Amino acid sequence: MPAPRTVLLTGAAGGLGTLMRDLLPDYGYELRLLDLRPIEGAPDAIVADLADQEALREAVRGVDAIIHLAGISLEAPFEKIVKANIEGTYHLYEAAREEGVGRIVFASSNHAVGYTPRPRGDDPLIPIDTPRRPDTFYGLSKCFGEDLAQLYWDKHGLETVSVRIGSCFPEPTSVRMLSVWMSPADGARLFHAALTAEHVGHTVVHGSSANTRLWWDLTSARALGYDPQDDSEPFAGKLIAEQGELQDGNEAHAYLGGQFVTDPPIWPY
Ligand code: NAI
Ligand code: 15L
Numbered sequence: 644m645p646a647p648r649t650v651l652l653t654g655a656a657g658g659l660g661t662l663m664r665d666l667l668p669d670y671g672y673e674l675r676l677l678d679l680r681p682i683e684g685a686p687d688a689i690v691a692d693l694a695d696q697e698a699l700r701e702a703v704r705g706v707d708a709i710i711h712l713a714g715i716s717l718e719a720p721f722e723k724i725v726k727a728n729i730e731g732t733y734h735l736y737e738a739a740r741e742e743g744v745g746r747i748v749f750a751s752s753n754h755a756v757g758y759t760p761r762p763r764g765d766d767p768l769i770p771i772d773t774p775r776r777p778d779t780f781y782g783l784s785k786c787f788g789e790d791l792a793q794l795y796w797d798k799h800g801l802e803t804v805s806v807r808i809g810s811c812f813p814e815p816t817s818v819r820m821l822s823v824w825m826s827p828a829d830g831a832r833l834f835h836a837a838l839t840a841e842h843v844g845h846t847v848v849h850g851s852s853a854n855t856r857l858w859w860d861l862t863s864a865r866a867l868g869y870d871p872q873d874d875s876e877p878f879a880g881k882l883i884a885e886q887g888e889l890q891d892g893n894e895a896h897a898y899l900g901g902q903f904v905t906d907p908p909i910w911p912y
Contacts, residue, residue, distance in 0.1 A: 646839045647707030647746065649673045653735065654712030655688060656680040659750070659811050659830070663710065666831035672838075677702050678713060693731025699738040708746040708838050711735055718779040718907035728784035736791055740799050748837045751789055751805040751847070753823055754782030757900020761822070761889075762858050769859040769899065771847055778900035779907050789847060796845040804837035804867065808850040809859075815875045818886050819901040822858040825851045826873035833869045840867035855879075858899060 648671060654660045655676035664685075667674060676688035691698035693713055703709060713735075714728040732749075739747060757778025759769055777783040785807075792803035809823025811830045825833070829852045837843070848864035851857065852873040861871065889896040895905040902908070 647672075649675060649706045650838065651675045651677060651703055651706045651709045652712065653677045653693070653709065654714065654750070655685075656682045657712060657716065659808075660712050662811070662813075662827040663712075663831060663834065666827060667834065670831065670835045675702065675706060693727060693734055696734050696738065699734055700741060703735075703738045703742045703744050705742075706744060708748070709735070709739060709744060710748045710750075710834055710838075712750045714750075714784070715781060715910045717910040718781045718903065719910035721780045723910065724780045724784045728781070729787050732784075732788045732791060736795050736801070740795060740801055744801070746802040746804075746838065746843070747792065748834055749788050749792055749803050749805045751785045751807045752782060753807055753809050753849075754778050754900050754903050755785040755789065755807060757782050757898060757903050759899045760897060761899055768857065769849075771849060771860060771863045778898065778903045781907070781910075782900065782903065789845075793845045802843050803845050804840075804843050805845065805847045806833060806837060806850040806864075807847065811850070815878050815882065817901070818879075818882050818889055819896070821875045821879050821882065822854055822856045823851050823899070824854060824875040824878075825871075829853075829871045829873050832871065833864060833867075836864070836867040836869040843867065 650672045652674050656678035679692050681690050682688040689702050756776050758776035759773050775786050777786050789805045795801040809825050810820045811825040815821050815824040849859045853871040854874050855876040895902045898904045
């Protein structure tokens, strides 16, 4: 597959979308932007809801690949999750199939497997084929997205890399994040690898930097050519001094999904 150049970035107004709008052009991509919300300084961005099938079909026409970030990114009532993340992702895949787009990079999440106990001591890293254990309706919608991706590969030959993103923010802000943080620069490296690796079929990868306190296995991401350069460890001293170490008896510290297991942040809209 030749390296894709024109890439539709859905969710381009969001936190991760904003970071990637800055970073991905350096890899030679021409980005077409889409979001429910207008983007300041980007008058050409497509303002559309994932429910609008006509708009999606037009948006994907002629692109080489799609990075699909749009959707509800926190916990929400089931009905809202169904509309944005389940039906919305289905509409995007249908548009891509109809317009012959060859590859999608799907923003899955650690919360698809959020009830997986975090490794302690000498426990092995969480493998990529760990059983699904969603911690929220939000995590459940990411399980759906991964299965949809598998179906569209098996049935239609549309390739996907599903990236189970840990926490991609400019800096880690909690002790848990020290283990799952993906620096924005490593995020761009991983998306670039996912867009350019050959013959990915449907591949699921963990998305994080090469953190000293890593909880999960990065082998399938590295197999795409991803070579993470960052580590959260320089942030550890300050965060641990402020928040303390993760505690054995605390349920919010017991699982990969952290606080999503006990008290998930709620989508505000
Ligand atoms: P965000 O909430 O900042 O951005 C999501 C964007 O999607 C927003 O700009 C919103 O307007 C747009 N959107 C929501 N519903 C839409 C709809 N129906 N139609 C069109 N656009 C819609 O989230 P963030 O942090 O940028 O995450 C991006 C993606 O990556 C999300 O799918 C999230 O689930 C996933 N992810 C992010 C992680 C992170 O650390 N930032 C971790 C794991 C997964
Ligand atoms: C996610 O899936 C969320 O979209 C993001 O906002 C963070 O909460 C992240 O997971 C996390 O687990 O830190």
